[in-house]
Amino acid sequence: MDSAVTAEVTPTQGAGETDAPLPGPAEQDYRLAFDSAGTGLALLRLSGEWIAANQMLCRMLGYTEEELRGTSFQQLTHPDDLHAGRDELPRLVQGQRSSLTLEKRYLRKDGSVLWVRLSVGVARNQKGEALYYVSQFEDISEHLALRQALLSNEQKYRSLAQNSPNIILRYNRLGQRIYANPEFERIRGFPDVPSIERTSSQVPHAQPIDEDFRAQLQHTLSTGTAATQLLESKDPYSGRAVAFMCSLTVEHDDNADISGVLVMAQNVSSLRQQERAENARSAIFQVMVTDGALQTVLPLLSTYLEVLTPEFRHAIVFKTEPGSDNQPAPSDDPLSIQACLAADLNRFPGFFEQRRLIDDLQSDAAHLSFSAPARQAGYRSGWLEPVVNSSGRTLGVIVLFIYGEQPLHDQDRKYAQMASHIGSIAWERCAALDSLAQSERRYREVFDHTQDMLCLLAIDVDQRLSCLEANPILCQMLARQHADLIGQPLEQWLPSDAAQVVEAICQHCIAVGAPIELDAHLPCGERSYFIHFNLVPVADTNGRLHRMVCIARNITDLREIQRNERARQQEIGTLVENSPDGIARLSPSGKLLFINPALERWLDRPQARLLHKRLLQILPRNLQSQLFQDALIEAVETGQPLEHEYVLGGRQRMQRVYHISLVPEQDVQGRISTVLAVVRDISKLRMAERRLATLNNQLRQLMSSRESAREEERKLIAQEIHDELGQHLTAIRMGTSLLRFQYGEQVPQLSEQVTRLLQLIDQTVQVVRNISTSLRPSILNMGLVAALEWLTDTFRQQWGIACDLQIPRQPVQLEDAAATAAFRIAQESLTNIARHAEASRVRVSLEKTAVGWSLEISDNGKGFEQRGLSGKTLGLLGMRERGLTLGGTTHISSKVGGGTTVQLKVPAPRSSDS
Incomplete structure (x- = not known):
């Protein structure tokens, strides 16, 4: 990559500096070669001004040669590079070094930066004096950019490797680990393979060694094939399982030969x-x-x-x-x-x-x-x-x-x-x-044991019905096996006429798309049935009806019962209409809702004027009507039947007495909705009862008078026997005793005869006493308390049964008739105990009460069943009658095995002036 660099030259004054063109015999060839060079060439004065520049350098800097001659390399040098080579240029000029090469930046005409590799030499004369600089400029901007990018990438990759959360390892072609990032040292449990040639015994045990990973590494080095491997091992310190996902990538050198393997391992323990x-x-x-x-x-x-x-x-x-x-x-x-x-x-x-x-x-x-x-x-x-x-x-x-x-x-x-x-x-x-499961069991129990016929029908796309499930009662009703019904259409398990009816009902339910409930008549051969149907359609997730639940109940017998009930209701209605008793139905508030003709006649008003009126609007406003209203309210509040007597009196007609039975009637919620009143005219019955009561009272008075007469007669007879006969017997005994004293020595036989006569006389005296006592004990003349003491002592001596007597501290003053009646009741009770009770203890108590006095005789005997004895035992009847004659009551209570108690309660007599 070519770059243009301006040589930084310190200006030097010397004899050799000149502005004349370069001498030489081949100046034209030189100029041609100078302008055609592939790199930038320039001649500069030792002070830094431009002498000449070829076309390549002019293109590199963006200046023409004329423009360059008007400036110096110091002016075009990047400010940060002005000092580059400053110390070496004097040595170059002085000949201490032959050339100088450095990299520096120049500023183009457009202001951009140009990186060049500058090679500077010095042209000398024959004397060796420095004439000018000869500079070669090579544009290295792109090369430096690539180098800088490579360096940046290398630093970036190294930083990534150093800070990567994954393990990064490099192995050379011999299988020796040549690089390990810090994550490898931090994480424990990753297998260590320092060298394939070294054995496991030669490897420190800081990390476990996995033979599978060793084999995979060797395979990758030998074949050059990338691989991915899951390694699982244990942390040697904590013992926890760790897992790594390893990626093995082959590295090549410049000759495309395998130079090593790059291993990237991700800790997937948490993922695993x-x-x-x-x-x-x-x-x-x-x-x-x-x-x-x-x-x-x-x-x-x-x-x-x-x-x-x-x-x-x-x-x-x-x-x-x-x-x-x-x-x-x-x-x-x-x-x-x-x-x-x-x-x-x-x-x-x-x-x-x-x-x-x-x-x-x-x-x-x-x-x-x-x-x-x-x-x-x-x-x-x-x-x-x-x-x-x-x-x-x-x-x-x-x-x-x-x-x-x-x-x-x-x-x-x-x-x-x-x-x-x-x-x-x-x-x-x-x-x-x-x-x-419990619900399923319960539903299955209900399904299997209900008395209703249940079945589940399937509905296909053509709305045809077939049986999916049927309960036992349906199978029993149809007299078919369960397997014979499943999957079969209606016409296969129902008679044809009945199947048509059921099919029509089901199709109606499908058309409605909602549950329906109705009664239907099903003809089944010689017999027909009334069936109550409940049909419930069931839709699938798409909303299409695909099931139908059919609940059928045989109401044939119910229909018959209802028919009979209607007939019975008609009969009851006929009875009510023709009943001699008055019948009415009242609301809980007392409004008249219904009356029969008999009650309509008694009230002497038409039904239209009576219905929906309150009782107090119909009946006379008196105490009897108010009591009847109160009885109605009580029946409604208690919910229990109640009986009441209503007395209806009038000035122009006789008094009438009605017996009313009030029967509360409940609705389906259990609330009192109406009250049935049955009214019966008992006026004649009450009149007969009053007459009978009068007769009974007269008879009781007669009996009381008769009993008083009998007691008086007994008293006189006992007194006569005791006084007259007793005196005569006493005189006879005294005379007989005198005979023995006077003639006993003279006539020895007379003494024995007199002794026998005396014994006979004593027996006769005792008989007289017993008869007198039976008729009326003389002790009664001393009062009831003394008589009871005598009676209980006699009972203990005669029968040997323990008898306790309790009497009040204050004396009880009773009339002779009352004392006699009480004594007779006690006497009859003790006699019954001695004869029938089989008791071991008897208790007799006499006490005063707030309203009178009472006498009680109780025993611990075997008792008796009271039902059915009242009219058969004259003794019990007599005791009750004696109590009634005194104006009190005689209560006799007994149960088998629980003893018997006779209790006489008599009120105190009213004063004569009351």
């Missing part, structure tokens, strides 16, 4: 790790799709976490299996980290709900059982990552265990979080599959 992690993650999701069981997913999730965090050990534990309350299958070793962590997760759930760093397992997790086996395994700390579902519930936990001072980076925490997220997805997926 991501690839393995992606493969592990894909395996997890593949299992989720095909299997879904949590126990199948967990090992794959563990593998995924191992790929992401190979320098850490981990444990993954879930609380329960989806769809069950049981913990996942326990570890084979109950003392393992996994088993202990599972126990801790259930015992201390709050500890595992937040992600945390356990700085020291011994101090921060001393209360957790997994801490001990973890420390025995050499772990010092750990990172806890909970597995949380979308609703925030903690499902399980992932723990990354850390050895010694091993650092835990944010990326490792993110990896644990990613695994936690996948674990949550796996759990919820498993739960969803379990729920889907």
Whole structure:
């Protein structure tokens, strides 16, 4: 590449300087050669002015020769190069050197820069004196540009190699490494091949040696073929797997011979790790799709976490299996980290709900059982990552265990979080599959066991229907096997007439394009059916109807029931219309909604004037009407049937009594919608009851008078027997005793006879006493309390049964009739206990109450069944009647095995002036 350079000459004054043309015998040939030269030629004075310049130099500088003669080389030299060669030019002029070559810049006429290689010589005379400079200019601008570009590129490439994140190596043709960038020294694990000829035993073990890489390098040097190779090895310090993608490119020398191999290696360890992690993650999701069981997913999730965090050990534990309350299958070793962590997760759930760093397992997790086996395994700390579902519930936990001072980076925490997220997805997926399986089982159970006929019909492009699925009840209804229906058109499994009806209904549903519901009559041979259809069309993703769900219910019997119900309703309507009782239907607020003719006659007003009016607008405004309104409100509020009596009185007619039964009626929502009232005229019944009550009262008064007369008669007879007969027997006994004293010694036989007579007299006296006591105990004359004491003592002595008597502290003053009736009830009760109760203890209590007094006799005997005995046992009936005659009540309660209680309650007698 040619460049023009102006020689920088220091001006020198000498005798040899002249402006005359150059002498020489061949000046013309010289000039021709001078102008035709391929390089720039110039003659310059020692002071620097131009003497002559050929055409090439004029083109190079852009000046004409005349213009150059008017200037000097100093004026055309680039300012930065004015000092170039200044020290060497004097030596050249003085002859200390023969020539001078240098590179410098000149300024062209247009102002651009011209790089030249300047060769300067000195023309001398015969005396050796310097005459002028002879300069040769070679344009080297392009050459310098190329050289500068090459140098720049070399610096750039070297900078790239030095700062490249990839490993760059150069090997010579002998396989010896001649260059390695700093990345090679920084990254550990790349195979080192210093020389193919050297054995592995001669190579330092700072880097591992890969025989495959050695063989590939040798193959590339021998064949000259570029290659790409994946190298996988281990970091000799951390033991982590590393991977490099190597590109081997052949280098050639100037003769096109192989001079070496350029190796560029990219560390793809993270890419390989991501690839393995992606493969592990894909395996997890593949299992989720095909299997879904949590126990199948967990090992794959563990593998995924191992790929992401190979320098850490981990444990993954879930609380329960989806769809069950049981913990996942326990570890084979109950003392393992996994088993202990599972126990801790259930015992201390709050500890595992937040992600945390356990700085020291011994101090921060001393209360957790997994801490001990973890420390025995050499772990010092750990990172806890909970597995949380979308609703925030903690499902399980992932723990990354850390050895010694091993650092835990944010990326490792993110990896644990990613695994936690996948674990949550796996759990919820498993739960969803379990729920889907349960739903499928439930739907299948409904499909198989419902009493409705179900089938799924397929609709082809021509809208022809065929059966895809049918439930058992449909097969049973059609008397066909399940396999006989699948894939068959309607006319193959339905009678022809019925198939036409069903086909028409289905085509109507297809035309409507929406669910329909209707009843249809299906003729099936000798018998016809009424079927209720529910048809639901189903569209595919393109919107075309391709399925139809058919739900059919046999309502033939229901139709018959409805027909019978209508007939029954007609009969009931006839009964209501002709019923002698009044029947009405009322609203909850008391409006009259319906009345039958009987009630219309009783109210003596036409139906049109009664309907939709309130009760208080129809009935007289009195207390009876208000009570009836209150009874209606109570029936509505309680929802229970209620009975009420309504008394209707009048001045011109007799009093009427109506028995009203109020029955609340509910709607389908269970709310009270109406109240049915059945009204019956019981005026004659109540009149008969009053007459019967009057007769009963008269009879009871008669019986009371009769009983009082009997008691009085018994009292007189007992008194006569006790007083008269007793005195006579006493006199007889005294006379007989005197006979023994007077004549006993004289007539020994008389003494024995008298003794027998005395015994007979004593027996007779006892009989008289018993008769007198049976008629009326004389102790009654001392009051009821004394009589009860005597009665209970006699009962204990006669029957040997424990009998407790409780009497009030204050005396009870009763009339003779009341005391006698109470005594007779107690006497009858104790007699029944002795004869029938088989009791071991009896309790008799007399007490005063706030309204009167009461007498109670109870035992612990075997009791009896009260139903059906009231009219058959005169003793019980007599006790009740005695209570009624006193104005009180006698209540008898008993149950089998629970004893019997007789309780007499009598109100206090009203004062005479009340």
